[in-house]
Amino acid sequence: MLRRRIIPCLDVSGGRVVKGVEFVNLRDCGEPVDAALRYAEQGADEICWLNITAGDEAWHKLLAQVADAGTRIDVPLTVGGGVSDEPHVRDLLGAGADKVSINSAALDRPELVAECAERHGSQCIVVAIDARKGPDGTWEAVASGGRRPTGRDAVAWAIEAVERGAGELLVTSMDQDGTQAGYAIDLYTRLLDAVDVPIIASGGASGPGDIADVLEAGVSAALAASIFHDAISTVEEVKDACRARNLPMR
Amino acid sequence: MPQVVIVDYGGGNVRSLTAALERCGADVEVSANPARVATAERLMVAGQGAAGAAMAALAGAGLADAVRAAANRGTPLLGVCVGLQLLFERSEEDDCACLGLIPGAVRRLEGVERLPHLGWNDVLPVAEHPLARELPAVCYFAHSYAVPAETPAAIATTEVDGTGFASVVAHGSVAGAQFHPERSSEAGRQLLIRFLTWEPA
Numbered sequence: 001m002l003r004r005r006i007i008p009c010l011d012v013s014g015g016r017v018v019k020g021v022e023f024v025n026l027r028d029c030g031e032p033v034d035a036a037l038r039y040a041e042q043g044a045d046e047i048c049w050l051n052i053t054a055g056d057e058a059w060h061k062l063l064a065q066v067a068d069a070g071t072r073i074d075v076p077l078t079v080g081g082g083v084s085d086e087p088h089v090r091d092l093l094g095a096g097a098d099k100v101s102i103n104s105a106a107l108d109r110p111e112l113v114a115e116c117a118e119r120h121g122s123q124c125i126v127v128a129i130d131a132r133k134g135p136d137g138t139w140e141a142v143a144s145g146g147r148r149p150t151g152r153d154a155v156a157w158a159i160e161a162v163e164r165g166a167g168e169l170l171v172t173s174m175d176q177d178g179t180q181a182g183y184a185i186d187l188y189t190r191l192l193d194a195v196d197v198p199i200i201a202s203g204g205a206s207g208p209g210d211i212a213d214v215l216e217a218g219v220s221a222a223l224a225a226s227i228f229h230d231a232i233s234t235v236e237e238v239k240d241a242c243r244a245r246n247l248p249m250r
Numbered sequence: 251m252p253q254v255v256i257v258d259y260g261g262g263n264v265r266s267l268t269a270a271l272e273r274c275g276a277d278v279e280v281s282a283n284p285a286r287v288a289t290a291e292r293l294m295v296a297g298q299g300a301a302g303a304a305m306a307a308l309a310g311a312g313l314a315d316a317v318r319a320a321a322n323r324g325t326p327l328l329g330v331c332v333g334l335q336l337l338f339e340r341s342e343e344d345d346c347a348c349l350g351l352i353p354g355a356v357r358r359l360e361g362v363e364r365l366p367h368l369g370w371n372d373v374l375p376v377a378e379h380p381l382a383r384e385l386p387a388v389c390y391f392a393h394s395y396a397v398p399a400e401t402p403a404a405i406a407t408t409e410v411d412g413t414g415f416a417s418v419v420a421h422g423s424v425a426g427a428q429f430h431p432e433r434s435s436e437a438g439r440q441l442l443i444r445f446l447t448w449e450p451a
């Protein structure tokens with residue numbers, strides 16, 4: 001039986017793991033390659049590495065660190081953040097990423113998803129969507145780390161991204177991110193009805209119970225950062241809580 | 251130290267596969283040279299992406315014939331993911347001819363709720379084979395196409411939403427894993443160790 005995945009996320013800035021609340025107020029949480037190895041040893045089913053620093057220098061540092069992590073860990077590694085064209089995807093896959101996530105660049109130029117999927121296969125192209133809930137209860141896709149509203153309905157964008165070749169969606173609720181208020185279950189329920197690729201839920205975990213809740217809602221994987229970085233829970237404790245709810249875990 | 255050549259045709263996963271083999275104590279050479287590939291002691295074909303593009307890249311570099319020559323000499327050969335799919339006669343993906351080293355064809359997974367089949371799943375042995383000795387295990391998959399479970403070469407199978415497919419195949423000295431051993435933690439490591447010491451009859 002296909003297992004649900006628990007994915008610790010490393011937000012990496014200036015070569016260090018950082019974590020903020022609702023994408024601001026960043027604080028240092030250590031060295032990313034060490035963190036990736038530690039979480040893999042704890043039983044993480046995948047590691048997500050998001051580069052949140054712009055610029056060429058940060059990009060070269062990212063490639064070097066991904067190459068280091070990629071040769072030392074033995075679980076899959078998804079890398080994203082600042083991926084703006086197909087050569088970026090090629091470079092990250094070549095460095096050792098198993099999947100690459102594309103966010104703002106895909107919103108700005110949706111053809112990019114197809115270009116990358118045709119060249120590298122849908123199974124390694126993740127479209128990341130940051131979504132913010134509006135007063136009418138619908139969700140808007142926001143770009144540039146949450147700073148740029150797009151006016152685009154997040155569910156409609158998810159459908160288009162999959163049609164263009166996204167093999168997986170990594171969807172973060174901006175309202176929940178870093179707040180530990182629980183995942184935005186209503187967003188994931190809508191997305192699960194709308195698309196037929198795996199969905200990774202992100203944003204809002206306060207503990208194992210929230211992760212079990214969103215997996216029970218039907219997503220393939222749950223991503224979390226703070227609860228692991230702050231040692232609120234280990235990956236194994238999260239998995240035990242999920243097993244207790246009869247969710248299939250590795 | 252077991253020696254293994256990874257065929258370099260520009261596909262992905264070569265670096266992580268090299269590292270995983272080295273962690274198992276192998277002496278790894280990555281080569282795009284057909285003469286080297288044809289005379290390898292032990293051979294691996296990695297893969298990521300579409301079967302058609304991978305076959306075109308292999309053929310264009312003269313590597314398809316080199317892999318066939320190695321297989322015909324009885325060289326132990328392991329294909330991974332798309333590398334497994336290339337070993338068969340045809341793939342429904344891009345409707346392309348493949349290496350033809352194992353009878354059978356690759357098809358799109360049908361009846362699966364969410365594709366790609368992404369994540370960790372059971373690999374269950376269905377035949378006695380040196381490469382199946384550490385099974386059952388839970389391994390990491392990332393694919394939408396596969397060889398049907400009924401394929402005679404299947405030595406282990408996997409099921410998703412009631413659809414079965416071959417997750418490890420072997421035919422003479424030619425074998426393949428549909429999952430990624432380099433990303434399947436200890437279970438993947440065990441398969442690689444089995445391959446590095448495999449002496450096909």
